[in-house]
Amino acid sequence: MSDETLFDAVGGEPAIAEVVDLLYERLLTDPVVGHQFDPARLDSLKAAQRSWFRAALSGEASLPADLAAAHAHLDITDAQVTAVLGHLDGSLRDAGVPARRTRAVTAVVGRLWHARTF
Amino acid sequence: MELVGRDDDLAELGQVLRRPDLVGAFLVGPAGVGKTRLLEGAASRAAEQGFEVVSIVGSHASAELPLWAFARWMSASSAEPSTERLLAVRAALVEQAGGRPLLLAVDDAHLLDDTSALLLGQLARELVAFVVCTVRSGEPVPDPISCLWRQGVAAELVIRPLAREDVDQMAVELLGGPLDDGLVHELWQRSEGNPFFLRELILGSRSSGALTEHDGRWVRSAPLIGSAALVELVRSRIDGLSEAEVAALECVALSEPVGVRVIEEVADPDALVSLEEGGMLDVYSDGNRLTVRLSHPMYGDVVRAGMSKLRARRVRRGLARCITSFGARRQADTLAVASWRLDDAEPDVDLFLRAATEATSCHDVELAERFARSAHVHAPDLRTTHALAMALFLSGQHDDAIAVIDEAGRAGPAGPADDARSRARLDLLAALVLARGVGDYVRADEVLTALLEREPDPVTRIRADAMRAAIDLLRGRPAEALDRAQALLDVGIDVPDVATVIVGSLAATGRPVAALDAATAFVSRHGEPPANQLFDDFRTMALIEAGRSRDHDTVMVEKWEDAVERGDRHLQARVALALGVVAIEHGRLPLARQWLGRSAAMARLTGERYGERWAVGAELLAAAQSQDVEGATALLARLDAVPGHPAYLFEVYGERGRAWLAAITGNPEQARNDLLELADRLLDDHNVAHATHVLCDVARLGAPKVAAGRLRSLGSPIDGDLLPLLHEFVDGLAASDGPGLARAAERFELLGLAGLAAEAANSARDGFARAGLQREAAQWARQTQRLMALSDGVATPLVLLRDIELVAPLTRREREIAVLVAEGRTSREVADACFVSARTVDNHLAKIYDKLGVRSRLELRDALAPMMVSA
Numbered sequence: 001m002s003d004e005t006l007f008d009a010v011g012g013e014p015a016i017a018e019v020v021d022l023l024y025e026r027l028l029t030d031p032v033v034g035h036q037f038d039p040a041r042l043d044s045l046k047a048a049q050r051s052w053f054r055a056a057l058s059g060e061a062s063l064p065a066d067l068a069a070a071h072a073h074l075d076i077t078d079a080q081v082t083a084v085l086g087h088l089d090g091s092l093r094d095a096g097v098p099a100r101r102t103r104a105v106t107a108v109v110g111r112l113w114h115a116r117t118f
Numbered sequence: 119m120e121l122v123g124r125d126d127d128l129a130e131l132g133q134v135l136r137r138p139d140l141v142g143a144f145l146v147g148p149a150g151v152g153k154t155r156l157l158e159g160a161a162s163r164a165a166e167q168g169f170e171v172v173s174i175v176g177s178h179a180s181a182e183l184p185l186w187a188f189a190r191w192m193s194a195s196s197a198e199p200s201t202e203r204l205l206a207v208r209a210a211l212v213e214q215a216g217g218r219p220l221l222l223a224v225d226d227a228h229l230l231d232d233t234s235a236l237l238l239g240q241l242a243r244e245l246v247a248f249v250v251c252t253v254r255s256g257e258p259v260p261d262p263i264s265c266l267w268r269q270g271v272a273a274e275l276v277i278r279p280l281a282r283e284d285v286d287q288m289a290v291e292l293l294g295g296p297l298d299d300g301l302v303h304e305l306w307q308r309s310e311g312n313p314f315f316l317r318e319l320i321l322g323s324r325s326s327g328a329l330t331e332h333d334g335r336w337v338r339s340a341p342l343i344g345s346a347a348l349v350e351l352v353r354s355r356i357d358g359l360s361e362a363e364v365a366a367l368e369c370v371a372l373s374e375p376v377g378v379r380v381i382e383e384v385a386d387p388d389a390l391v392s393l394e395e396g397g398m399l400d401v402y403s404d405g406n407r408l409t410v411r412l413s414h415p416m417y418g419d420v421v422r423a424g425m426s427k428l429r430a431r432r433v434r435r436g437l438a439r440c441i442t443s444f445g446a447r448r449q450a451d452t453l454a455v456a457s458w459r460l461d462d463a464e465p466d467v468d469l470f471l472r473a474a475t476e477a478t479s480c481h482d483v484e485l486a487e488r489f490a491r492s493a494h495v496h497a498p499d500l501r502t503t504h505a506l507a508m509a510l511f512l513s514g515q516h517d518d519a520i521a522v523i524d525e526a527g528r529a530g531p532a533g534p535a536d537d538a539r540s541r542a543r544l545d546l547l548a549a550l551v552l553a554r555g556v557g558d559y560v561r562a563d564e565v566l567t568a569l570l571e572r573e574p575d576p577v578t579r580i581r582a583d584a585m586r587a588a589i590d591l592l593r594g595r596p597a598e599a600l601d602r603a604q605a606l607l608d609v610g611i612d613v614p615d616v617a618t619v620i621v622g623s624l625a626a627t628g629r630p631v632a633a634l635d636a637a638t639a640f641v642s643r644h645g646e647p648p649a650n651q652l653f654d655d656f657r658t659m660a661l662i663e664a665g666r667s668r669d670h671d672t673v674m675v676e677k678w679e680d681a682v683e684r685g686d687r688h689l690q691a692r693v694a695l696a697l698g699v700v701a702i703e704h705g706r707l708p709l710a711r712q713w714l715g716r717s718a719a720m721a722r723l724t725g726e727r728y729g730e731r732w733a734v735g736a737e738l739l740a741a742a743q744s745q746d747v748e749g750a751t752a753l754l755a756r757l758d759a760v761p762g763h764p765a766y767l768f769e770v771y772g773e774r775g776r777a778w779l780a781a782i783t784g785n786p787e788q789a790r791n792d793l794l795e796l797a798d799r800l801l802d803d804h805n806v807a808h809a810t811h812v813l814c815d816v817a818r819l820g821a822p823k824v825a826a827g828r829l830r831s832l833g834s835p836i837d838g839d840l841l842p843l844l845h846e847f848v849d850g851l852a853a854s855d856g857p858g859l860a861r862a863a864e865r866f867e868l869l870g871l872a873g874l875a876a877e878a879a880n881s882a883r884d885g886f887a888r889a890g891l892q893r894e895a896a897q898w899a900r901q902t903q904r905l906m907a908l909s910d911g912v913a914t915p916l917v918l919l920r921d922i923e924l925v926a927p928l929t930r931r932e933r934e935i936a937v938l939v940a941e942g943r944t945s946r947e948v949a950d951a952c953f954v955s956a957r958t959v960d961n962h963l964a965k966i967y968d969k970l971g972v973r974s975r976l977e978l979r980d981a982l983a984p985m986m987v988s989a
Contacts, residue, residue, distance in 0.1 A: 005139075006245075059139025078168065082217055100244070100676075107245040108138050110219040114168040115135035 006104055007057035010097050013050075016057075020049045022091035032083045036074055056112060057105065067113050085110055121159040122291070122313070123284025124152065127275060131160050131250070134273045141242040142249035142266055144227070147277035149416050150314025150348060153252035154225050156277060160250060161223040170215040172222050172247070175411065176229030178418060179373050183453040184233035184482045187224075190404055204237050208246060220247035226415060227251035228259045233482065235260035242266055254415075279311025288313060289336075292320050293329070298337045301329075308342060314414055315348050321397060322355045352420045362389040364421075370399060370410055371421040372430060373437050373458075378408040383440045384433070434458035452476055453485075460492055467497045474505045483513040500526060500540035507547055514725030516555030523548045542578045545569045546585065553589050557727065557763040562589060577613070580606055584615035588652065591619055594766035596626035597804035614640070614648030622656035626767065628806030628836040630664035633657075651692065658696045663807045665839030667700045668870030674700070691720035691729045698733065699771070702740050705873020705909030710740040711749075728763035735772020742778035743873075745913035750779045770800070770808045774815055781819045781915075790821045797828060806834050807841060814844045818877065818916055822851035839869060847878055856885030860898060867905060876905035877916035884919060893971030900972075900980050928969060935962045936970075940979040 010016065024046060028034050037045060085106055092102040121128075127145075134143045145153045165171045180186035185203070191210040192203065211220060222241065224230070230238065239262030242249040249272070253259055259267075266272040280288065285306040289297050297305075309316035319342060323329045328340040356364065366385035370376065370393075378401065381390065390410070393399045400413045412418050422430075438458040456473030459465060470493035477486035490505035503526040510519035523544060545565055552562035566582045573579055583606055591599035600623035606616045617640040624633035637657045641647050647654070661670050674697050681689035694717035701710035714737035721729030734757045741750035757772050773796050781789035793816045800809040810829065817825035826848045836842060843865050850858035859882035866875035883898035906917060928936060931952075938948045945963070949956040972978045 056138045059137075081168075085217065104245040107219060110217075111169075111248055112136060112138060114164075114219050115132060 005058040006101070006108065007054060007059075010057065010092070010101050010105060011095075013054070015095060015097065016050055016053045018095045019088075019091045019097070020046050020053065022094050023049070023087055026087040026091060027084065030083060030087065033080050033087075036076075036080070056108060081113060085113075121155055122288045123280045124156050124159060127156055127277060128160060128163065130275055131156075132163075134275070135164070135248060137273070140271060140273055141245060142251065142272035144267055144272055144274045145250065145252045145277050146255055146274055148255050148312070149419075150312045150414070151277045151279060152313040153254075153277050154414075155313065157223050157225055157250060157252050161221065164221045168218055169221040169248075170218040172211060172214070172220065174222065174224050174234075175375055176224065176226040176231075176234075177374050177411070177415075178229060178371075178422065179376075180454070181229050181231055182457060182485060183231050184477060184485065185237065186231050186454070187234035188237060204233075204240070207237060208241060211241070212246060215247075222247040222249045224249060224251040226254070227263055228253050228257040229415075230260055230263070232260055232262075235262045239263055239266060242272070280306075280309075280313055280316070281311065282306045285309065285311065285316060288316060289320055292317060293324070293331075293336050295331060296335050298335060301336065301338050304338070304342065312348065314416060315351065317397070318348070318351050318355055322351065322358070325358065348416065349420060352416050353424070356417070356420060356424075359393075360389065362386040363393055366390050366393060367398065367412075367417065367421055368425060368429070369433055369437065370412055371418040372433050373454075374411040374418065375404065375409045376411075376437075378410055380437065380440050381410050384436045456489055457485075460488065465492060465496045467493045467502065471501065471505050474509060478509065478512065483509060487513060494522075498526070500544050504540065504544050504547055507544070507551065511547070511551045511555055514555075514723075516551055516725060519551045520548065520556060523551070538573075539575070539578075542569060542573055542575065546578070546581055549582070549585055553585070553592070555725070557765070559589050559593060559764045576609070576611060580609065580611050580613055581615055584613065584619060587619040587623075588615065591622050591626065592765040592767050594769075594800070594805055595803045596623035596767075599623040600627065612640075612643065614644075614650045614653060617648065618650055618653040618656060621653065621660060622767075625656060625660035625663050626807055627804050628663075628810065628834055628841055629838075630660040630662075630807065630841070631837040633660035634664060634666075651689065655692055655696070662696075662700060662703060663838060663840055665843065665869040665871075667703060671697070671700065687720045687724045688726065691717050691724060691726060691733070694720065695729065695733050695736065695768075698736055698740070702736065702743070703873075704870055705876065705912045707740045707744040707873075707909075707911035709910065711737050714740065727761055728765040728768075731757065731760045731763060731772060732768040734760060735769065735775055738775030739771050739778060740775075742775055742782055743914050744911040745782055747779070747783055750775070750782075754779060767805075770796070770805075770812070774812060777815065778819070786820055790816050790819055790824075793819070794824065794828070801832070804834065806832065806836060810836070810841050810844050814848055817848040817851045818914060820915065822848055826852035839865075840871075843869070847874070850878070850885070851881055854881075854885045854888055856882050856889055856891065856894060856898075859885050860894075860901075863898075863901065863905070867908075872905055872909035873912040873914070873917075876902055876909055876912060877914060879905050880917050880919055892969045896970035896972065900977070903980060928966060932962055932966050932969075935959060936966045936978065936982060939963060939966075939975055940982045942975075942979075 007016070010019075024037070024042060027037055028039065028042075088109060089102060089106050092105055093099070097105070131143060131145075134140055145156055147153050161171045161173060174187040176187060185192065185207070188207045191207045214220075222238065224238065227235070227238075238249060238251075241247045243266070249266075251263065267274060282302070286297065286302045289302060289305055305316060305319060309319055320329065323338075323342045326340075328338060328342055329336055330339045331337075356367065359367065362385075366381075366389040369381060369385040373381070390399065394401060398413055398417055399410055401408060401410050403409070425433075435458070438455045441455050452469070453473050453476055456466075456469050459469065470489045474486045474489040474493065477483075477489060487506070487509040490502065490509045494502040494506040503522055507519040507522045510516075510522065526544065546569070549562045549565045549569075552558045552565065563586065566586050569582050570579060573582070583602065587599045587602040587606070590596075590602065599619050603616050603619040603623065607620070617636065621633045621637045621640075624630070624636060634657070637647075637653070637660070647657075658670070658674070661667055674693055678690060678693040678697065681687075681693055694713045698710045698713035698717060701707070701713060714733045718730050718733035718737065721727075721733055734753055738750055738753040738757060741753055754776060757775075763769075774793070777789040777792045777796070780786075780792065793812050797809045797812040797816070800806075800812060809832075813825040813829050816822075816828075829845050829848055836845075843862060846858065847862040847866075849855070850862055859878050863875045863878035863882055866872075866878055879898050880902040883895050883902055886892075886898060887895035902917070906912070934952065935948055938951060939945075943951070945956045945959045949959045952959070967973065967978070970978065970982075972980075
């Protein structure tokens with residue numbers, strides 16, 4: 001029970017691929033955040049997103065970068081962060097991830113976003 | 119004040135917060151090293167970055183009060199059961215976070231009460247909150263918290279003393295101007311870089327006049343105060359306070375964190391103000407009230423160590439009176455007030471009784487026992503007897519509980535509260551303890567019968583009657599129980615105890631679907647399931663017998679995790695038993711043994727003897743079905759060493775295990791006879807569900823015709839997917855009916871019962887082979903392989919049954935070629951090995967494929983796999 005990472009618990013690679021697909025469907029059609037994503041780069045965005053989730057949810061100690069710093073050029077507002085987390089929550093649910101796991105994933109992602117250098 | 123010299127620590131904490139594999143961090147260091155300041159610094163930065171920060175504090179005064187640290191998220195009037203209470207606190211926190219990530223800043227986590235520690239661990243593990251705790255080096259930390267650390271899901275940051283330049287900076291801030299270089303060095307050496315020590319040294323020396331300002335620079339004009347030890351230093355600072363200030367400090371030390379309104383009643387308000395100005399008290403806002411605490415726990419240690427017992431008692435009594443006069447606004451206040459007054463000369467019995475109930479609902483049975491005992495010592499009436507007996511029962515001290523109740527009975531009415539109603543309540547408890555704890559059904563029945571003879575109150579009568587019905591059910595007489603319970607339903611009072619008996623007895627008499635319907639109907643009538651563990655147990659039993667256990671696993675595992683986190687051992691034992699029985703049904707025998715081992719261990723710890731017997735008995739069955747003779751023999755010895763208990767309902771697993779062990783140790787004949795006898799006994803009492811399983815065992819152990827005959831003569835109605843399927847399986851075995859057994863295998867598989875499915879598949883294989891249907895036999899040999907892979911550890915006679923000649927009557931040449939092909943050789947290689955042409959090999963292969971009903975080399979290999987060993 002305890003050795004299982006959140007990544008496994010959510011359903012591993014296939015589940016994450018589905019969640020990422022659902023997530024971008026939602027993001028691209030949302031007026032609050034849609035303009036931040038370039039549809040031409042969708043495949044590479046999704047690939048990056050998938051590998052980020054794999055790293056983040058399987059508890060790899062070193063993640064690529066400070067999330068907020070990596071997105072600094074995009075001028076992201078708090079409202080946009082809330083919107084993305086909301087879509088993530090919805091995508092996880094749509095992919096059939098149990099509520100308890102969904103909550104855990106959004107909690108980790110939210111924490112990683114907000115935890116900048118102290 | 120600015121946080122000095124902690125940039126590295128903060129940066130490290132930031133790193134920890136970005137590690138997705140961590141759920142928390144511990145700031146560990148000696149007293150005074152600055153853990154709290156660092157925690158506050160980290161908390162305020164986290165808040166700036168969008169975290170919702172919630173601060174809680176462990177303290178000496180609250181270390182024994184369940185959930186005290188989370189008191190501000192609980193309502194005053196809550197008498198809900200504890201799970202709901204924990205869930206309510208969690209929900210309140212999530213709501214407060216409003217979508218922001220939550221950071222729980224816990225100061226002095228080593229002083230948290232156990233329930234708060236439990237909740238904290240749960241919140242961290244479930245990623246509801248990231249937890250940052252300060253812990254004093256060398257102090258024991260409550261287990262749910264230290265667990266996070268040991269399991270590597272929380273980081274440990276050792277907080278080090280300050281460097282010399284940090285000491286300089288801090289001193290400048292405290293004194294408001296630069297210091298003489300020599301003085302900085304002396305302060306650094308004396309304080310050993312401990313910020314609290316440093317602060318005490320500077321503030322104490324300034325007030326004693328040892329530090330003076332000359333031309334804008336601070337110098338030492340007399341020796342610095344105090345001795346080398348920090349404790350001595352603090353003591354010397356306290357010695358310098360006025361009498362009123364010391365008294366006020368003592369009040370806070372015994373009650374912190376405490377509301378301003380309360381503390382101002384018992385301590386001199388002016389003294390409190392001067393303590394705050396002197397930096398010894400902190401005033402902060404906790405929820406909607408102003409709260410006071412010592413600004414450093416070291417003050418508390420020193421003050422409490424210096425107080426006489428009498429003085430401490432007087433202060434506590436004053437505090438308790440004061441809170442009581444305001445009315446205990448928060449639920450946790452009841453426990454606080456009660457624990458302050460435990461050694462009072464004039465105790466408030468009502469308060470203790472309330473506190474005992476509160477503590478019980480927080481699963482703190484030890485605290486409940488202490489409160490109940492205090493109440494009982496001062497006022498040994500029926501109410502306090504009830505409270506004490508309940509606490510003893512819940513902590514597994516069944517005989518003591520009965521002794522307390524008996525004593526009250528002998529003494530006769532003792533107090534004004536001893537009315538008939540209290541007497542009835544106590545009798546019901548006595549019957550419960552006798553039945554569930556002591557296992558004396560005869561005496562339990564006597565108590566209930568006597569109660570029914572004199573008691574006019576309809577609800578009490580129903581509860582007593584329902585308990586008699588439950589006892590009937592547990593001792594294995596479900597039909598009587600059902601009659602009794604249904605008669606009670608007709609009276610028209612819908613109580614959970616009656617519904618529970620109905621659900622259990624319907625399931626036991628072979629009508630699990632009707633049982634589940636009854637459970638659902640009760641829940642829809644009342645909007646929620648009853649807070650009755652037996653109800654849940656019986657519903658699980660019905661799910662298993664109805665063949666619906668497949669999807670129930672996850673729910674039960676979560677329930678078990680929940681029971682572990684709450685520390686509820688009774689619940690752990692029962693949920694693990696159910697999970698073990700389900701795993702046996704699913705043919706996952708090693709898993710079953712794990713659960714059953716856990717269940718037995720928990721049942722032993724709680725003193726539930728029957729629970730232990732059931733778990734050990736079921737594990738015996740699992741061990742015997744996996745051919746583990748040694749393990750099964752040891753389990754049988756253990757089963758015989760656990761004293762018997764008249765709760766027969768689940769004893770059947772042990773009886774079946776005993777027979778299965780006989781069967782695998784060379785006495786199948788005796789095993790079958792014992793099982794037939796057991797089935798007769800079960801059927802005499804209408805235990806149709808159990809009897810069906812037992813007769814199925816007889817068939818599986820080699821006497822299907824006898825078993826089928828008995829099953830056909832049952833005559834009682836049965837429902838659900840499983841029990842009728844067991845009938846068909848046994849009929850199929852009796853007739854060696856290939857198609858019938860194949861259907862049974864498919865349906866067992868659909869229900870998730872892989873072990874029985876494999877047995878049916880292999881028997882179907884055998885049936886087809888006997889009928890000369892080689893293709894079908896080969897097909898079901900493959901199915902058997904597949905189903906064996908779905909199960910785990912199953913080694914029953916029916917899956918071990920193998921006969922290559924019956925399965926695949928190939929010619930010698932065909933067998934030779936089949937085996938070579940199955941080993942992965944090409945036709946060319948086989949041709950060379952057998953000195954024939956490749957075309958001849960292909961011709962043989964076509965015949966082999968036809969006989970075995972396979973279409974490819976891969977399928978051929980699978981089909982031969984079970985025979986390769988014996989071939």
